[in-house]
Amino acid sequence: xxxxxxxxxxxxxxxxxxxxxxxxxxxxxxxxxxxxxxxxxxxxxxxxxxxxxxxxxxxxxxxxxxxxxxxxxxxxxxxxxxxxxxxxxxxxxxxxxxxxxxxxxxxxxxxxxxxxxxxxxxxxxxxxxxxxxxxxxxxxxxxxxxxxxxxxxxxxxxxxxxxxxxxxxxxxxxxxxxxxxxxxxxxxxxxxxxxxxxxxxxxxxxxxxxxxxxxxxxxxxxxxxxxxxxxxxxxxxxxxxxxxxxxxxxxxxxxxxxxxxxxxxxxxxxxxxxxxxxxxxxxxxxxxxxxxxxxxxxxxxxxxxxxxxxxxxxxxxxxxxxxxxxxxxxxxxxxxxxxxxxxxxxxxxxxxxxxxxxxxxxxxxxxxxxxxxxxxxxx
Amino acid sequence: xxxxxxxxxxxxxxxxxxxxxxxxxxxxxxxxxxxxxxxxxxxxxxxxxxxxxxxxxxxxxxxxxxxxxxxxxxxxxxxxxxxxxxxxxxxxxxxxxxxxxxxxxxxxxxxxxxxxxxxxxxxxxxxxxxxxxxxxxxxxxxxxxxxxxxxxxxxxxxxxxxxxxxxxxxxxxxxxxxxxxxxxxxxxxxxxxxxxxxxxxxxxxxxxxxxxxxxxxxxxxxxxxxxxxxxxxxxxxxxxxxxxxxxxxxxxxxxxxxxxxxxxxxxxxxxxxxxxxxxxxxxxxxxxxxxxxxxxxxxxx
Amino acid sequence: xxxxxxxxxxxxxxxxxxxxxxxxxxxxxxxxxxxxxxxxxxxxxxxxxxxxxxxxxxxxxxxxxxxxxxxxxxxxxxxxxxxxxxxxxxxxxxxxxxxxxxxxxxxxxxxxxxxxxxxxxxxxxxxxxxxxxxxxxxxxxxxxxxxxxxxxxxxxxxxxxxxxxxxxxxxxxxxxxxxxxxxxxxxxxxxxxxxxxxxxxxxxxxxxxxxxxxxxxxxx
Numbered sequence: 001x002x003x004x005x006x007x008x009x010x011x012x013x014x015x016x017x018x019x020x021x022x023x024x025x026x027x028x029x030x031x032x033x034x035x036x037x038x039x040x041x042x043x044x045x046x047x048x049x050x051x052x053x054x055x056x057x058x059x060x061x062x063x064x065x066x067x068x069x070x071x072x073x074x075x076x077x078x079x080x081x082x083x084x085x086x087x088x089x090x091x092x093x094x095x096x097x098x099x100x101x102x103x104x105x106x107x108x109x110x111x112x113x114x115x116x117x118x119x120x121x122x123x124x125x126x127x128x129x130x131x132x133x134x135x136x137x138x139x140x141x142x143x144x145x146x147x148x149x150x151x152x153x154x155x156x157x158x159x160x161x162x163x164x165x166x167x168x169x170x171x172x173x174x175x176x177x178x179x180x181x182x183x184x185x186x187x188x189x190x191x192x193x194x195x196x197x198x199x200x201x202x203x204x205x206x207x208x209x210x211x212x213x214x215x216x217x218x219x220x221x222x223x224x225x226x227x228x229x230x231x232x233x234x235x236x237x238x239x240x241x242x243x244x245x246x247x248x249x250x251x252x253x254x255x256x257x258x259x260x261x262x263x264x265x266x267x268x269x270x271x272x273x274x275x276x277x278x279x280x281x282x283x284x285x286x287x288x289x290x291x292x293x294x295x296x297x298x299x300x301x302x303x304x305x306x307x308x309x310x311x312x313x314x315x316x317x318x319x320x321x322x323x324x325x326x327x328x329x330x331x332x333x334x335x336x337x338x339x340x341x342x343x344x345x346x347x348x349x350x351x352x353x354x355x356x357x358x359x360x361x362x363x364x365x366x367x368x369x370x371x372x373x374x375x376x377x378x379x
Numbered sequence: 380x381x382x383x384x385x386x387x388x389x390x391x392x393x394x395x396x397x398x399x400x401x402x403x404x405x406x407x408x409x410x411x412x413x414x415x416x417x418x419x420x421x422x423x424x425x426x427x428x429x430x431x432x433x434x435x436x437x438x439x440x441x442x443x444x445x446x447x448x449x450x451x452x453x454x455x456x457x458x459x460x461x462x463x464x465x466x467x468x469x470x471x472x473x474x475x476x477x478x479x480x481x482x483x484x485x486x487x488x489x490x491x492x493x494x495x496x497x498x499x500x501x502x503x504x505x506x507x508x509x510x511x512x513x514x515x516x517x518x519x520x521x522x523x524x525x526x527x528x529x530x531x532x533x534x535x536x537x538x539x540x541x542x543x544x545x546x547x548x549x550x551x552x553x554x555x556x557x558x559x560x561x562x563x564x565x566x567x568x569x570x571x572x573x574x575x576x577x578x579x580x581x582x583x584x585x586x587x588x589x590x591x592x593x594x595x596x597x598x599x600x601x602x603x604x605x606x607x608x609x610x611x612x613x614x615x616x617x618x619x620x621x622x623x624x625x626x627x628x629x630x631x632x633x634x635x636x637x638x639x640x641x642x643x644x645x646x647x648x649x650x651x652x653x654x655x656x657x658x659x660x661x662x663x664x665x666x667x668x669x670x671x672x673x674x675x676x677x678x679x680x
Numbered sequence: 681x682x683x684x685x686x687x688x689x690x691x692x693x694x695x696x697x698x699x700x701x702x703x704x705x706x707x708x709x710x711x712x713x714x715x716x717x718x719x720x721x722x723x724x725x726x727x728x729x730x731x732x733x734x735x736x737x738x739x740x741x742x743x744x745x746x747x748x749x750x751x752x753x754x755x756x757x758x759x760x761x762x763x764x765x766x767x768x769x770x771x772x773x774x775x776x777x778x779x780x781x782x783x784x785x786x787x788x789x790x791x792x793x794x795x796x797x798x799x800x801x802x803x804x805x806x807x808x809x810x811x812x813x814x815x816x817x818x819x820x821x822x823x824x825x826x827x828x829x830x831x832x833x834x835x836x837x838x839x840x841x842x843x844x845x846x847x848x849x850x851x852x853x854x855x856x857x858x859x860x861x862x863x864x865x866x867x868x869x870x871x872x873x874x875x876x877x878x879x880x881x882x883x884x885x886x887x888x889x890x891x892x893x894x895x896x897x898x899x900x
Binding site: 358366 | 726727728729730731775776779780783787811812813814817820823824827830831833834835837838841842886887889890893894896899900
Binding site: 431452456468469471479 | 682685690694759762769770774
């Protein structure tokens with residue numbers, strides 16, 4: 001083998017092998033592919049997966065795969081066979097993680113219902129899978145048509161199943177959960193929650209991130225009405241807030257502009273108070289932040305926690321934090337502290353993505369280009 | 380005899396327009412080899428091939444014992460090259476060009492470079508791009524000579540230069556060769572100039588080497604013969620017939636190469652009367668050589 | 681070594697204006713963004729405002745890395761092309777070593793704008809009172825910037841030395857063709873192709889994965 005060929009191989013390894021060895025990265029593609037390959041190695045599963053696709057068309061325009069006693073339907077031709085198999089394998093994994101996490105409570109999913117996965121048409125970049133299960137709809141948001149395979153997704157599926165299984169949900173819990181978890185693009189993840197709380201411009205949020213449990217309670221409290229903007233925002237936050245807020249309806253420019261400028265430029269307290277009082281209800285922390293808290297609580301509680309969630313009663317009316325601490329099986333302070341640590345770590349991990357992998361791949365690509373360039377030149 | 384440059388059966392083609400065909404050429408070590416040919420005959424292409432700047436389609440090239448293009452950089456360390464057009468970096472000054480060039484050649488003589496720079500009256504801080512054609516030619520020659528090269532390859536070194544500069548360039552070249560016994564390959568279409576310095580001649584035409592012979596033979600060996608009753612049978616001639624023209628019912632004029640006085644006897648034996656043997660000047664010899672080669676090519680086609 | 685030093689000296693002579701201009705721009709970008717987005721503020725600034733001020737840092741840095749690296753790659757090639765590449769080919773140095781030297785000089789000089797960005801990042805951070813929830817990452821930003829410069833430089837360098845004067849046409853063709861093709865495939869064809877291509881290019885270890893990663897100077 002010539003020296004140049006050896007160099008080319010080494011550089012290709014620099015690009016490709018770390019990807020093969022990677023356990024995690026910007027997405028779980030590598031893990032899913034390995035899982036698919038493991039499933040494919042079990043010949044009866046692969047035969048099942050591919051033969052079912054070819055033979056078992058239940059309706060025009062629909063492909064379906066059968067795996068683990070569950071039928072998964074796709075719109076024909078939207079995804080390649082391999083990708084359909086990967087997604088089916090992913091759902092298999094979700095189901096088995098549910099079983100591992102929630103023991104026999106996961107039987108809510110172990111029925112003969114089928115899941116239809118329908119990519120939303122026309123959105124080539126960001127696609128949705130909708131899992132139909134009777135009257136319940138849940139949507140998995142995902143990037144590059146791969147399901148985010150993390151424990152939060154597992155819990156979301158569990159909650160969907162749970163809320164779908166219950167004919168009614170306690171009103172206050174429904175309010176807190178916003179009628180059953182729209183698992184869509186609003187899902188921000190623990191990292192997103194950590195970021196929002198830190199940079200929201202709210203002193204309460206910053207103090208929560210810095211370790212104040214009492215302030216975290218306010219962040220997580222859905223019942224506080226936004227008239228209490230002074231609760232969320234300290235006076236030093238008001239000028240920044242006024243800059244970001246639009247002029248409300250019904251307030252003439254001649255009144256709004258001088259007050260807004262006095263607040264934004266000169267930080268006059270009375271002007272700021274007027275400007276913020278005119279605003280419609282607002283809270284820096286929406287249900288997407290509370291979702292992360294709920295998921296954290298359920299993960300801590302595991303199977304018994306799911307029981308406690310399903311058995312929600314009036315005893316915790318208007319006390320969501322107390323309820324979820326009960327679900328988690330820990331004290332409120334412990335639940336809040338562990339949640340804060342989780343979002344803090346996730347936010348920092350997202351920002352501080354390791355440099356080494358991208359260094360290796362960039363140098364390898366640069367080296368490959370240099371190798372191409374140093375071909376012998378003639379006039 | 381050893382050869383500084385040895386080319387065997389060289390083939391190179393650029394599209395349908397032009398090709399070097401089956402070129403075999405040997406430049407003896409220590410010789411000053413004049414590479415003659417009209418414009419577009421393939422001299423520059425051949426030079427680029429033998430320096431490894433282009434890859435041949437077939438054939439072998441050896442320069443100073445190194446195989447080209449595989450070990451071209453080894454050969455180039457001992458070769459001083461002056462191309463037809465300026466090839467130096469125009470953004471550097473004269474002194475910067477010398478400093479740049481020097482690092483590539485372990486044998487580079489900096490003192491000689493300074494001496495030649497003064498002799499050629501080149502300003503050290505003048506940008507190369509601002510040099511005139513003559514000054515650029517002198518700079519390129521300065522660099523080649525300062526390298527103390529064993530082989531000089533000069534492609535039309537005096538083309539477009541005025542007579543004064545041309546003389547300076549040739550004088551420097553002759554001095555260098557005398558002092559260092561270097562081999563020189565100098566290509567030109569100026570025949571009379573080659574005559575003064577070269578001891579070997581290679582004539583190129585249409586991508587082929589049509590003649591390769593010592594200068595003495597080139598200079599003295601091509602004659603115009605005035606014949607009466609010239610023989611029609613051409614086989615067995617002891618010389619090379621370049622051209623034959625009739626000038627009357629019985630008279631003919633032949634141009635021959637490789638003529639020696641004793642060959643008159645052969646012609647007489649063939650029934651011809653040699654009425655006159657005329658020397659040709661070098662330019663005429665060159666023209667007749669080319670004419671003869673083109674005639675042969677047409678006949679072969 | 682001496683040959684490399686000489687090549688370095690001459691190539692630096694030709695490219696120093698471009699490299700130093702790029703360095704000045706790199707140093708100035710964080711401060712410029714802060715002046716545009718966050719100036720005239722009270723001493724203690726809300727985290728949201730700080731983070732928002734640098735929202736466009738990533739695209740700006742990526743753009744100047746692409747343009748700057750292209751110029752730094754084109755300049756030495758242009759000088760060689762002025763000699764019709766006869767001069768470097770006539771020197772007693774193997775072609776691939778010569779090209780590797782040219783590349784190395786460019787790669788080394790591109791450290792200058794990366795260091796400038798690092799210093800510029802610290803310069804602007806020094807001007808801001810950071811709340812406890814935010815931290816500065818000038819080293820990570822500068823390191824990513826250098827890798828982006830290197831990647832763009834490598835691509836431009838290869839384009840020039842492999843395609844020569846047709847490099848510009850090749851780049852234009854790629855840019856003009858890829859956009860409409862992507863749109864057509866996404867709109868009328870199989871979106872999976874677009875997604876697969878995006879995955880190969882933008883997910884690590886694809887060649888463009890560096891550009892898809894977070895470019896943040898100040899964050900949580």
